[in-house]
Amino acid sequence: MKYVDEFRDPEQARKWLEKISALAKQVQAGKDRPLHIMEVCGGHTHTIFRYGIKQMLPPEIELVHGPGCPVCVLPMGRVDDCLALAEHPEVILTTFGDAMRVPGSLKSLLQAKAEGADVRMVYSPTDALSIARKHPDKEVVFFALGFETTMPSTALTVLQAEEEGIKNFSLFCNHITIIPTIKAILDSPDLQLDGFLGPGHVSMIIGQHPYLFIADEHKKPLVIAGFEPLDILQSIWMILNQLKEQRHEIENQYGRVVQVEGNHNALEAIEKVFELREFFEWRGLGSIERSGVRVREGYALYDAERKFSIPNLKIADPKSCQCGEVLRGTLKPKDCKVFGTTCTPETPLGALMVSTEGACAAYYSYGRMDSFESKRETTT
Amino acid sequence: MCLGIPGKIVEITNAENKLALVDVAGVKREVNIVCIVDDEHPPESCLGDWVLIHVGFAMTRINEEEAARTLELLHELGELQEEFQAMKNSEKENP
Numbered sequence: 001m002k003y004v005d006e007f008r009d010p011e012q013a014r015k016w017l018e019k020i021s022a023l024a025k026q027v028q029a030g031k032d033r034p035l036h037i038m039e040v041c042g043g044h045t046h047t048i049f050r051y052g053i054k055q056m057l058p059p060e061i062e063l064v065h066g067p068g069c070p071v072c073v074l075p076m077g078r079v080d081d082c083l084a085l086a087e088h089p090e091v092i093l094t095t096f097g098d099a100m101r102v103p104g105s106l107k108s109l110l111q112a113k114a115e116g117a118d119v120r121m122v123y124s125p126t127d128a129l130s131i132a133r134k135h136p137d138k139e140v141v142f143f144a145l146g147f148e149t150t151m152p153s154t155a156l157t158v159l160q161a162e163e164e165g166i167k168n169f170s171l172f173c174n175h176i177t178i179i180p181t182i183k184a185i186l187d188s189p190d191l192q193l194d195g196f197l198g199p200g201h202v203s204m205i206i207g208q209h210p211y212l213f214i215a216d217e218h219k220k221p222l223v224i225a226g227f228e229p230l231d232i233l234q235s236i237w238m239i240l241n242q243l244k245e246q247r248h249e250i251e252n253q254y255g256r257v258v259q260v261e262g263n264h265n266a267l268e269a270i271e272k273v274f275e276l277r278e279f280f281e282w283r284g285l286g287s288i289e290r291s292g293v294r295v296r297e298g299y300a301l302y303d304a305e306r307k308f309s310i311p312n313l314k315i316a317d318p319k320s321c322q323c324g325e326v327l328r329g330t331l332k333p334k335d336c337k338v339f340g341t342t343c344t345p346e347t348p349l350g351a352l353m354v355s356t357e358g359a360c361a362a363y364y365s366y367g368r369m370d371s372f373e374s375k376r377e378t379t380t
Numbered sequence: 381m382c383l384g385i386p387g388k389i390v391e392i393t394n395a396e397n398k399l400a401l402v403d404v405a406g407v408k409r410e411v412n413i414v415c416i417v418d419d420e421h422p423p424e425s426c427l428g429d430w431v432l433i434h435v436g437f438a439m440t441r442i443n444e445e446e447a448a449r450t451l452e453l454l455h456e457l458g459e460l461q462e463e464f465q466a467m468k469n470s471e472k473e474n475p
């Protein structure tokens with residue numbers, strides 16, 4: 001347990017780990033496989049890898065990385081659609097830094113920028129709006145993506161544009177929503193999960209109630225967790241405790257940030273500007289019903305999909321990529337054929353290598369866990 | 381992009397549009413505070429509050445200790461540096 005020393009409070013960490021070990025043995029007894037706990041959020045994935053939490057846990061527990069990194073689930077066709085938008089001479093295409101590095105079928109937005117396309121990296125959608133203010137002769141398109149954490153900021157920026165009467169700003173909306181995604185995971189036949197670490201900041205927006213079906217219909221525990229290593233350990237213990245007591249409830253370990261009701265103003269803005277799409281295409285997971293949102297008719301002026309004809313390209317991932325299996329939790333990143341050889345964070349082939357919240361990039365950057373795992377696999 | 385970053389509100393720059401200046405570990409930037417404003421918390425009362433900021437929007441109030449611990453975590457994850465870089469790049473892209 002050498003990484004425990006890196007914790008802010010190693011004593012506490014040891015205590016939680018002991019409690020987890022004892023409980024895990026009890027709960028797993030009689031099962032022919034380890035307990036599977038999925039962390040839905042990419043932020044949790046990052047903490048888990050950075051602090052080596054996976055290898056501190058007893059063998060009775062296996063963490064499964066969920067699809068909660070919005071950049072990682074972006075299909076290649078979407079990037080190509082963006083490139084097509086950026087080709088319009090009047091368009092300035094804007095987006096977050098991570099999105100710029102996602103490979104399209106021919107190139108990423110970053111490469112297109114290097115070749116002269118007017119693609120700009122912004123920190124916030126409000127920065128995109130301010131570019132629109134300065135360039136009234138141009139159409140500024142914001143490539144919007146992310147779960148409910150970033151959705152309010154995009155919605156509020158549209159409302160701001162409306163208030164100011166700015167007409168040369170629009171969204172290429174690729175926001176996705178967390179609940180249908182978890183539903184799809186629960187319905188997938190090849191994944192047996194025993195509990196969920198619920199996303200911290202998505203929950204800060206949507207609150208606790210939307211998760212109730214997980215407890216009520218699927219009879220699984222979900223604990224909304226903070227991002228510090230101790231938060232994660234405590235949340236894992238809370239899940240185990242529910243399993244031991246045969247409870248399945250939505251609990252909140254991250255009460256210092258997440259309110260039961262979520263954030264009212266943020267939800268109101270989302271509701272005003274966005275509506276659910278029938279289907280949305282995910283990388284590796286295919287099409288998930290009602291998992292994406294689009295701009296409502298009333299805000300058509302701010303919808304790039306209505307202002308431009310977007311090719312809506314469907315492009316299969318390169319054959320060598322196994323992102324889909326990794327995303328579904330059925331393959332470990334290091335077992336992908338191109339992991340660490342042709343696919344690295346510098347030259348990502350798949351989106352899971354792009355963001356530090358992607359499972360492959362996390363595996364790559366914190367490679368120490370690889371050697372540990374293979375040791376464990378060969379000795380047991 | 382998903383973790384958010386803590387900052388302290390040091391100036392209300394535009395109460396009507398709910399804009400404020402925050403200080404994030406010494407870096408200043410304007411953010412939108414509409415998500416933390418309500419009848420009980422008018423914009424003017426937010427001065428001095430610690431908030432968690434996601435892509436330019438203050439999403440929730442946190443206490444000072446939580447802010448300090450989150451900053452430390454982000455630093456260890458390398459995310460703090462990335463956020464600052466993103467803010468800087470954004471300024472560059474919009475001269």
Ligand code: SF4
Binds near residue numbers: 324326333336340350
């Ligand atoms: S190594 Fe690259 S191609 Fe393979 S699953 Fe990971 S991101 Fe996808």
